[in-house]
Amino acid sequence: MKVAVTGANGLLGQAVVEAARGAHQVYPLTRAGADITQFSQVHGVLTKLRPEVIIHTAAIRDLDLCETDPARAFLVNFHGTRHVVEAAREIGAQVAHISTDAVFDGKKSSPYSESDPTNPPTVYGRVKLRAERSVQTLPRYWTFRISILFGPGKVNLVEDALRKVGAGQDVLAPADQTANATYAPDAAQKIIEVIESGRHGLYHLSNQGACSRWELVRRGVELAGLDAARVKAVSLAEMGRPAARLHYAVMEMKALASAGIALPRPWPEALAEYVEKLMGRK
């Protein structure tokens, strides 16, 4: 298949390009060649390439930036997506959009399934939800809601913690924010598998098992053989961030299971592989 990937320099975008490369003709798109806020650019590139599938990972993923600059969040994360959708509609392409657990309100105490109501308390969550709805106007689409992303190719919370602790610094991480962790290469491989299956729709996608950011980072530091005591647990309130964070955002992967698709491995296994890579041991 001809597959275009937006946000191809991003953490997930790089992994998606890598995962699709073997079996598909891949067109990595970056801001330099296709700024999604410019419809003429997006339209020009996509009508020229005519991909059958567009995997749309490009977005502003910083919740605090979105909260403090809602106009920019709306422009990139909603209008940018709408531009991809309108170009896709014209060329008959299917779109796989990457969304987020931030579409929920975090008030549940059991995992959110794909059929649970959304109610995002943040600008980021509200804008990503509008983007989901825009994609869902297409006859053939996928929405993949992912969560805390880590993996090679771009500095993320795990790599950042390893660097800091390695340099003798402390790292603060919230312990009262329970969610799922998503290893970018695992998610990318699953996205390609679902696309190849031709089973469209809405999917929750992460590694299995819940954790807080503190647990994730602490385990990573431990696996690297560094001083895990340097990873200090703090509360969300102490972090004092502009955008509200969800105390509970665990997602259940019901749609993957009912499609008969194997769930990604548990997060500690994926993290162990990643840390081995970071430490140059693999």
Ligand SMILES: NC(=O)c1ccc[n+]([C@@H]2O[C@H](COP(=O)([O-])OP(=O)(O)OC[C@H]3O[C@@H](n4cnc5c(N)ncnc54)[C@H](OP(=O)(O)O)[C@@H]3O)[C@@H](O)[C@H]2O)c1
């Ligand atoms: N990271 C997480 O924990 C997380 C959690 C849940 C959902 N998600 C979602 O997953 C997706 C991928 O996230 P990520 O962590 O891979 O993000 P990322 O590393 O920040 O990558 C996003 C990419 O989008 C590109 N981009 C931003 N604005 C653009 C524009 N106007 N035109 C074209 N490209 C633009 C960026 O390009 P530049 O490199 O030029 O800036 C970047 O390469 C996003 O949709 C995000 O909302 C992420």
